[in-house]
Structures are given as C-alpha cells and as structure tokens.
Amino acid sequence: MAKTQLNVRVDENTARAARERALERGMSVNRYIEELVRQDTGEAGHTFVEAAADFMKQYESVFAEEFGTAREGRVEPAGEGRDEGRH
Structure with missing residues (x-):
C-alpha cells in the first residue's frame, strides 16, 4: 500500500507518550499511530x-x-x- 505523509501537531506530553508507547511495543511512532487509527476505525x-x-x-x-x-x-x-x- 502506498504511504502518504501526514503532519500532525500535538503537545509535548502527547508526543512523549506516543514515543514511550511505541518504544514499549518495539515499533516506530509512525506504526504506532497507524495501528491506533486502524483500531479506532475497526479495521483490526x-x-x-x-x-x-x-x-x-x-x-x-x-x-x-x-x-x-x-x-x-x-x-x-x-x-x-x-x-x-x-x-
């Protein structure tokens, strides 16, 4: 599947939490965000x-x-x- 760049602005606490959660799961922040969106849309x-x-x-x-x-x-x-x- 082709990838599209999406720029998002979040506060520092949200950014830190995203980095920490992604690291805990052994994945990039990009993949972590992708999975959150998929879960939210019911794809998972x-x-x-x-x-x-x-x-x-x-x-x-x-x-x-x-x-x-x-x-x-x-x-x-x-x-x-x-x-x-x-x-």
Whole structure:
C-alpha cells in the first residue's frame, strides 16, 4: 500500500507518550499511530473476525468430529439429537 505523509501537531506530553508507547511495543511512532487509527476505525477488529472465520472454516471437520455432527451448516453438540444411552 502506498504511504502518504501526514503532519500532525500535538503537545509535548502527547508526543512523549506516543514515543514511550511505541518504544514499549518495539515499533516506530509512525506504526504506532497507524495501528491506533486502524483500531479506532475497526479495521483490526474486522481483520480478527475474518481470520477467526477462516480458521473455523479450515478446521470445521475437526470441530464437528470433536463436538458433534455437522447438520445443515451448523455443528450440533455431541449427544444432542441422538439416542445415546438408550438400549
């Protein structure tokens, strides 16, 4: 993605806090600010949800085997809808 320069003026306390937080996280102030904006706009949350959905799709058969059977696009908890325990 192409980068655009953005100049921002903040008070010294805010600048110091940004530098300290970025250093604590092992990243540049630029990257720290980028991540804050992404979080504020929901991009990070959206990315997490997409990754979680991909994970669930990838391992759907494993979850179905462990927790029950897949029926009509959903996983049914083990034991539900079965005649387990009946003789």
